Ligand SMILES: C=C(O[C@@H]1C=C(C(=O)O)C=C[C@H]1O)C(=O)O
């Protein structure tokens with residue numbers, strides 16, 4: 522199936538070459554075809570051989586996933602990153618030849634904005650995720666229900682050898698389409714390390730005191746869990762475990778030669794599709810019960826628990842304010858419902874809106890991030906506390922991650938329930954919303970449950 526399309530691609534490459542010569546500027550090429558079934562994890566695993574760059578994204582609510590491998594282009598920014606990323610994307614698309622008949626496979630950039638632009642990473646483990654960056658993959662496999670599509674992206678300039686490029690594309694696509702997922706056993710964990718729980722709980726107490734004596738109402742504090750493995754961790758195997766165990770979650774991976782940021786997050790930040798907006802308020806947590814009866818009891822208590830409702834309400838109020846500023850209509854229910862996950866349950870309030878015509882997804886992400894679910898309330902005071910006292914380097918943890926397309930439609934989630942993996946080392950992240958009635962031991966236990974999805978996917 523893929524082979525029959527080769528002649529067609531050669532034609533597009535030639536056209537791109539003429540355009541590059543005429544415009545004195547490189548031309549971005551994006552060609553999509555529907556293809557036969559391929560093994561998605563096989564495609565991802567084999568994709569490491571292209572140039573080391575890979576992305577994986579599967580939706581929490583729809584049967585839709587994207588796997589990108591190889592680099593056609595990257596958008597990178599350190600500060601004022603929203604404007605900068607938008608500009609780089611528009612410039613790339615200015616000279617583009619797009620051959621695509623399906624709304625789902627428009628050219629896309631996949632990546633993330635950093636959690637806090639004002640912080641420079643102190644932890645070298647984040648060195649491949651400095652600031653904000655988005656990959657425009659060389660090959661994107663798009664899956665929706667039983668349909669598979671392959672998009673080939675590349676840049677053609679006046680010096681590109683079309684013969685070499687065409688041969689490369691042909692070899693790569695054949696290799697990717699034929700690959701089968703090889704599930705090696707995961708490497709064993711040799712060491713575990715975390716900050717002294719007493720110190721972390723002391724910080725929670727300090728935050729509670731600050732909340733009681735100042736204008737800040739909520740501060741989200743995170744901690745990390747470090748794991749050492751015997752051998753290199755195979756990201757594809759971890760993805761496989763996450764996909765099997767974590768329903769109602771966005772399963773994601775951003776991977777370069779040296780490190781990977783991977784996870785399964787339940788928290789949608791925003792989805793925009795033709796000006797229809799979906800966002801979500803997710804805050805307030807309890808464990809799952811062992812039996813249906815116990816589970817329902819815990820859920821019911823969570824729905825009526827003052828501390829958790831208070832923690833949740835800051836998120837609702839802030840998201841309402843942010844989205845109403847860019848929308849014509851908006852719908853938010855009065856009270857939260859339960860959002861059940863394998864290891865825990867949350868309070869959840871969905872948000873629906875119609876975006877004003879001048880705005881796209883990046884504008885909404887910029888307005889929303891960081892919500893009080895990951896920073897606190899009011900935002901600046903809470904961020905100041907985090908910057909001053911939290912010991913870890915958040916990097917992309919808690920950041921907006923996802924994708925956007927040529928029309929600034931797309932979807933972003935909040936990068937929680939995640940880990941940064943460097944060869945034989947993994948750093949897992951978990952945080953919790955501290956409010957005036959927080960109990961430091963309970964918050965500590967809550968973060969412990971939040972480590973579970975990643976920890977079990979890593980064999981811990
Ligand atoms: C910060 C995290 O989760 C956030 C905090 C929650 C809480 O404190 O109740 C719930 C969901 C998320 O908004 C995390 O999982 O790391």
Ligand SMILES: [Mg+2]
Nearest residue numbers: 805806953954
């Ligand atoms: Mg909480």
